[in-house]
Amino acid sequence: MKKNIIFFTSILSVGFLLSACEDGTSSETNTKTEELATAENKIKELEQKINEIENTQGNESLLADINKIHEEEISMYTTLAKEMVKNLNKEEMEELGKLSWHYQLTANKEPTPKNGVIEVDADNIEIELTSRQLNEPVFPLDIHNKGTISDGFEKHITNVEPKPSETSGRDGTVVSSIYHVFSDMESGNTITVTITDELKQRLELETTTITIKRK
Numbered sequence: 001m002k003k004n005i006i007f008f009t010s011i012l013s014v015g016f017l018l019s020a021c022e023d024g025t026s027s028e029t030n031t032k033t034e035e036l037a038t039a040e041n042k043i044k045e046l047e048q049k050i051n052e053i054e055n056t057q058g059n060e061s062l063l064a065d066i067n068k069i070h071e072e073e074i075s076m077y078t079t080l081a082k083e084m085v086k087n088l089n090k091e092e093m094e095e096l097g098k099l100s101w102h103y104q105l106t107a108n109k110e111p112t113p114k115n116g117v118i119e120v121d122a123d124n125i126e127i128e129l130t131s132r133q134l135n136e137p138v139f140p141l142d143i144h145n146k147g148t149i150s151d152g153f154e155k156h157i158t159n160v161e162p163k164p165s166e167t168s169g170r171d172g173t174v175v176s177s178i179y180h181v182f183s184d185m186e187s188g189n190t191i192t193v194t195i196t197d198e199l200k201q202r203l204e205l206e207t208t209t210i211t212i213k214r215k
Helices: 001-021 025-056 061-086 090-098 140-144 197-203
Strands: 101-106 117-120 125-133 158-163 166-171 176-181 190-195 209-214
Touching: 090 140, 101 190, 101 197, 125 209, 140 158, 158 176, 158 209
Parallel strands: 117 209
Antiparallel strands: 101 125, 125 176, 158 190, 166 176, 190 209
16 A cells, blocks of 8 residues: 555656646646645655554454545545646646556566566466556546557567467456467577567567577
């Protein structure tokens, strides 16, 4: 929960900066600054309440109290977020929406480095592309949905060589994944995965060709 608090606050700060740039007067910017400061102070108070409850032993209503505070936090973030995005243009909304989505490409749980080369010391290699969104969207859904990659994330792997032993997928509410499994890989073998330029940018890579080398 504390990680969510930090992450949500960071997102709202970015939203504030974008909306402040769009505002035409310093008075409007000052008003938004005051709104953000007030919300952050309230959030800190809620964090303190959570700490107090979590440190209380034998409290039968512990879970209910934490859930209630958590609901207050989400409501506050959502209300503030709506104010922050009123003056954003289409491009800024898309950039803000991207903060709600995270993509990762791994080989046996090893993240892909910027140069796209992964070395794996295992006979069986599992390549996984994962799409993850926030459990509870902070921004209005139209902005949240603008942040997803186009046409379905699974389509952004355009080629895999050699042919995988098995391909499967998992479609969840928050996390979705596609898996390419290679069995009995010999030392020196190489797997090449080609991705789209859009996915390359979302993964912050330097190349669209991912090379997995069997040590």
